[in-house]
Amino acid sequence: MNEEAFYERVDEHRFESTVLTRGPWSLHHQHGGPPSALLARAVEAALDESMQVARVAVRLPRPVPVAPLEVRVGPLEGGKNVKRVEAVGMSDGKVVCTLEALVLARAEIPMPEREPAPASAPGPLDSPESPFPFFGREPAYDKAMEVRFGRGTWGSGDVLAWMRMRVPLVRGETPSPLVRTLVAADSGSGVSQWLSTKEYSFVNPDLVLSFSRMPEGEWIGLEARTDVSAAGVGLADTRLVDGRGGFGRSTQSLLVRRVAP
16 A cells, blocks of 8 residues: 555545554554545535635544545535634544634735744744654554644643644645644644553544634644543643744644453
């Protein structure tokens, strides 16, 4: 199976999942980032330049298998300035992931001058590379992503992690800023985990992102923190940054469980 992209395009709606989509919990299930980005890609294709995605809400009701995916996009609904659209990912006839996008009309309006939000430091090129420690040796998502920590490290629970795609989402395509963000943002809970992955699993059944603008450049910064309660429920809260500073925020609800010995 090809390892030069997360997906191979079969036709307009169908995509073959490569082994690079594998997540950390099973060789048969995908990491949440690639399928979320695949749905976002489909939504972007349905929009014109007059509209901008302001919020996306991804739902992952069941594990997404490393298998062919079919992606369908519904109609744009709403008024002139505010619209919504939903994309659905299916495998073997079952819905395995959905994405609802809030879309706002763009406008060129005069704005008062304001100092840009400070860029997070250190930046990716000044930060040491630190590969994922909780994947196996088999090709998977971790092999397709470069990770560098500007603050904190694996297991510290409060970090600045810079991430960059090593391969495209779909073979032969250049990822958009939205796609780059979705592929990385689902790792907010992973880079900020502080529980031992040998003792606990933490699966996120959702991913919600809001944007003030689209990011610039290849690197997506995750200023992430994870908190977990004794009820087995957690929250990963992530400020999304690039070289200019903050451009959005993401949250993930977490289902936390003890791993059987």
